[in-house]
Amino acid sequence: MKRKVFFLSDSTGMTAENLGRSLLVQFPQIQFESVTKPFVDTPEKAQRIAAEINKEAHETAARPIVIDTIIDQEVSKVIEKSSCFYIDVFSTFLSPLEAELGVRSAHNVGHPAIFKEDSRTVDQAYMQRIDAVHFALANDDGMHLHRYAEADIILIGVSRTGKTPTSVYLGMQYGIKAANYPLIPDDLETRKLPAALADHQRKLFGLTIRAGRLSEIRHERKPNSHYANLRTCVDEIRQAETLYRQYRVPYIDTTQLSIEEIAARMLQRAGIERRVASL
Amino acid sequence: MKRKVFFLSDSTGMTAENLGRSLLVQFPQIQFESVTKPFVDTPEKAQRIAAEINKEAHETAARPIVIDTIIDQEVSKVIEKSSCFYIDVFSTFLSPLEAELGVRSAHNVGHPAIFKEDSRTVDQAYMQRIDAVHFALANDDGMHLHRYAEADIILIGVSRTGKTPTSVYLGMQYGIKAANYPLIPDDLETRKLPAALADHQRKLFGLTIRAGRLSEIRHERKPNSHYANLRTCVDEIRQAETLYRQYRVPYIDTTQLSIEEIAARMLQRAGIERRVASL
Incomplete structure (x- = not known):
């Protein structure tokens, strides 16, 4: 019942x-x-x-x-x-x-305006959040590399590890400007940090995931593709994690986590404070 | 103290x-x-x-x-x-x-996995949210018009009324696929619904805002521009609201609302159910 x-x-x-x-x-x-x-x-x-x-x-x-x-x-x-x-x-x-x-x-x-501080604070928080969401969108998937200097954090990882939703959520919830950069097979094979990221190494945060889970997620998107093949996923993840360790990029396994949890753990690990005050 | x-x-x-x-x-x-x-x-x-x-x-x-x-x-x-x-x-x-x-x-x-239902439900909810966020990004600002058929809702409004963050939030929080289409001055002067939207009239939801507030927001982005001028804002908003009424598009004034409030009120008005079950 x-x-x-x-x-x-x-x-x-x-x-x-x-x-x-x-x-x-x-x-x-x-x-x-x-x-x-x-x-x-x-x-x-x-x-x-x-x-x-x-x-x-x-x-x-x-x-x-x-x-x-x-x-x-x-x-x-x-x-x-x-x-x-x-x-x-x-x-x-x-x-x-x-x-x-x-x-x-x-x-x-009476009936106070809950969730509202004085209107100036609210305005600033609103602007900050909107700006950060627009930033995440404009700096999604390695586009507009020139704005990395403005980023608070740059998420890296192979395709479908959760970079985009996490970037957007960081903007929406915390007002943090998060760019993201996909590690594609061409990047991984060089065993070096992509040139575009080299100047921003301290802002990098890696995402990883269990290969079986990644393969499932990719199959939803492109069934029976080489991209979704378990072997492909195993290789890409292994190469990405090697890269993270080689360049001392902190990283997080997203397999069991919700978007909210990925974002909160990432900020805690990276020691980044929210830009939008919670109170 | x-x-x-x-x-x-x-x-x-x-x-x-x-x-x-x-x-x-x-x-x-x-x-x-x-x-x-x-x-x-x-x-x-x-x-x-x-x-x-x-x-x-x-x-x-x-x-x-x-x-x-x-x-x-x-x-x-x-x-x-x-x-x-x-x-x-x-x-x-x-x-x-x-x-x-x-x-x-x-x-x-013991220590149950809070915020987690059985893993199958969680997986589905995760996929749904991720897909919806990607959808919002891919269908932001009038790009990829051909995917409007797939949208649950299409937000329309003049520049900087909150369309993009609201679309992304609808995906993130509710798993709802929200596209958005900016009403630019060229659209507004025709006094007709843009052709791309004509086939999807029932999915449309308008955003509006007080002109003074819009002008402030636009000044933050492009100080002292024609775009941010109060007169421009007054005209654009008046034309957009006329359009909403003419085509019976439901609309909402976002001036005093947070992104969360805009999204929740919109769904209530449009009678759209969340795609991701809250429990």
Whole structure:
């Protein structure tokens, strides 16, 4: 039997989803089915969702789990009254925080613009992120080599190790300018760092992956090609890793990692600070 | 006086940051300074961070706020003993969830691979996201028009309204294939939908922005250009919005929104479901 889960938010729903996900994977015995409801910011919208929750509870005889990150108590109390197992994330932590900080939270006095600092800071962060994403796109796959001087980090690796999504994610999430350069067989056979990278050795970060996994990924793209052949993958990866060690390029195995994990581990290893402040 | 905040995680730290941020912006009277410590997955690493926390508490005479999303209690109890105001996110919610679900959480019995479902699902989600990010890049700024048939959504708007980062984010976060097409002055003067878009009218979603803001953003890129001139921005936006209304293209004002908010609102309005399941 599936247990229904509602992630509720007055913003994008990201916090409710991330937190809820981390909690619920702790119960692998149970199969959950989730739905995210973003921008629940009026009692009327909450009323419609409460009706959905009640319907689900009635039909399945198991009350849904609700992970609620709505700030406005007038809205969230509508949800609380529905037939659900209710986790009110903000209320749980705000009272103890108020006591610790010795001030009341804005929680009680209105509807603050959450996730927003003063508009100047937000503007700068927005610009920085946008610029960094555009940078990742413009410096994807070895194009525009002349902008490497501007890069915070340059990802290298054989085709389909995750360079492009990681570069873009570094820009999007951290405001970091990440270029990337594909190590193609011609590069690898020279057993030398490609000339374009020689001046930027300290910015390099290598990606690697298990050959079997790479072969699978490449087969999805070009089935039964020489490119996807396991032997090809084994050779390319071995040559790339030899290169990394030879030039002391730090590298990371992406086989078991999500894009978020690759990016976070890379920054930690490279000692690079985020450009966009988290707070 | 600044109050120090530690976001601790055994994974990327995203959940701790998002949740902590949402809580702390409720206290605009207080200035916080945050640091994120990802991959805290051994008691030894926790010990080093506990020492940092104690040092900070000692030097500033105000104990730091700690938002802890570490699953392994052996690790988190090291933090708990340090001189901090301690929010243990998982422990707070896991016990009530155990009672509701009638089973014990994996919390107590080891160290599960959080954020991972079974490996097949993860693989598929990874592929889907990677493909969608590559799609966004390949279909950025009106290139490769022939792949519009494959797109889930096509973003249109004048230069610098946020099309590119939003397209990439839709791929990254939701696995949705988003193309984008810039409305350049030549397009706008015809007062018609560009020919390349005519066959895909139902997939279109417009972006708009306040002219003053657009002018600021464009000045950052090309200072004192005709392109950045306020008058130019006013005209382009007016023409674009007229076009949206004429062809009944849904559109969104991005002036006050983060990339995450633009993406989430867009999907809600367009009724598009995420391709990558959140749970």
